Amino acid sequence: MATAASLPLKAEMNTLRRSSRNIKRELVDNSPLKSPTPSSTPRKRIKTEHHSPKPESSPAKKTAETPKAKPKDKDAALQSKKLSAYSFTRTSPFPNFPHPTARECSLALSILSSLHGARSRPTAAIKASSTSAGCGASPSVLDALVRTILSQNTSDRNSSRAKLSMDKVYSRSDNWPAIVAGGREKLQEAIRSGGLAAVKSRVIIDILEQVHAKYGEYSLDHLFDEADDAACMRELLSFKGIGPKTASCVLLFCLRRESFAVDTHVHRITGLLGWRPEGAGREEAHGHLDAMIPDGDKYPLHVLLITHGKKCEECKAGGKNLGRCELRKAFRKSKVKGEAGEVAKQEELDVIKKEEEEEEG
Template identity: 40%
Template sequence: MPPKLKRPCSPSIPPLGASGDAATATTATATDLSSTHRAKKLKLLASHSVTSPFPAFAHPTPTEAAQVHALLSATHPDLASRPRPASEANNSAGTCGSVPNVLESLIGTILSQNTSSRNSTAAKRGLDAAFGRNNFAAIALAKRQDVVEAIKTGGLANKKAGVIQNVLREVRERHGGYSLQHLAGVPVAGVNVKAEEKGKARAAPTTATDEEAMAELVSYDGVGPKTASCVLLFCLGRSSFPVDTHVFRLSRLLGWVPPKADRVTAQAHLDLMIPNDLKFGLHVLMVGHGRRCKGCKGNSGGKGECVLKRWLKEKKGAKEEELGAVVAEAEEQAADAGDAGGTFLAPLKLKSEDT
């Protein structure tokens, strides 16, 4: 009688660890995948920090960026604004992280993923009511379902709760406490201080460069370049240009990124091409216009009046049907794309707050 054949193990089931603990093996596999994903994000970030992913693509020029900024400022004077300091009075989710506490800013930006400003604001209030504002230890140590319940008004609560708790735990593991204030050059008692060094005089911390701050933020699972860029722009007051679905769609419409660009590569390109003094205002204006204007939304087929489309037809000789096709294609592409780990909404309170 031939020997019985054993069924081969499914490759989707991790093998037992040395201790025979399947849970340990599963955790190790997840950690390996997380490390691989983190390495890819950091490699992509480093490769585009100095050179555009589209080095031969010369748009937008500083003049083009200034012209669009002026046009949108005249169209939406209530949105035309200059960078302003982050405030404790703000709700970090409803203002895209415009609070001085860097970790709170990051959590608020995560909560604002794929939802309206109204819903994300309610989610942050729910989190504060359940655990206390900036009681990061309580959030990190809570049962996952308790966090889900607290933020359920913001949508995608299961995913966001997991991302927030994992970020908090990793921050504590790396830095010895629940703080990212070192990115702003703020010393934090008891954090990053070895036991034998406590009580001794230490050199004042230096503020992280834009590149250092971006690299640390995207190194956390669930945080992509757009989410990190929001924290830089609205919390740390740096010159950064986040690209959400609205900014991406309008950038395609304006011819500022090539058709092959996605949201991640578009942000890398635009962050290098747009002058620093225009980044804050242009970002806010493009998000606001993208939300308000029906004439440049993909769900309208790209049809209808739009001040940008009119400008392109007058100045560039563009045709209505061509512009409509670009808008519709960009809308579909933006919906399919992610942030390689995180998304955000801009800090605007508009009549229409859909994403």
């Protein structure tokens, strides 16, 4: 028969014989039972807490999270935003900015024509160059679009090298089925010499696939029969990677519509002349100038401003105002008023001061 003193000892021995499952259950249930080895308690508690179920609030939080947009949804949203931002009614984004007036456009045309020769839209049928990419100059709308893409953000020489490389790789640069079948990597390698090959190859392949899926053929020539210029612009802008400058070049040269394309030369010089607000980006400048410049002046002004931007030592990229450029001198008043920005204003004031000092001397 057990004595009273042996009862606690027997109870303790019974406790030690309990199974690990009972110990775990009692620990979870916050049982007052203590483990015989102090170091084992924290280890078992950590393991138990690690596998404990998540709080009830977690599922609610998870369902409340906004689902990530799929790539196609993102592209559609960006395209919608681009189309809604563009004004198809030819209204300036700067309605209170008065330049250029029709008279100023006429004056600029007169000066540029005297410097570089008059320009007018050719009356003969367009012929696509076999040696250069060109910028929208092709009798095929799709070909004109691809050639203009090749000319983006690069020199004429590099874009032409890319076009000639496509001729070599695909037999001709407008062999659309072969280009699509070859895939992006092959096209990227073919146009590498033109710069931004990864981006341009993706844009070109995407456009070709979209056109074929929509019309059953590789052609956008139905735009020749479209009476509405805005509808042509909307169609071209609907393609991912195509902005107002590229679309405008296709309208101006291939479709022979009145549109004023703004490239880097045009953007720079119109800023020097005070024809756009200081800080206006290229797309904003396009919207403003396309609304302000008379239709009949758009083709010759575009061509002559690009020519001037390449040839004039004062107006080319990095050029310094020396007060000798006839075009800049003609628009001195608006620059002195500060309408071309403070930098242009100060440059012009410095030139005027120098001229006055030379006259006095």
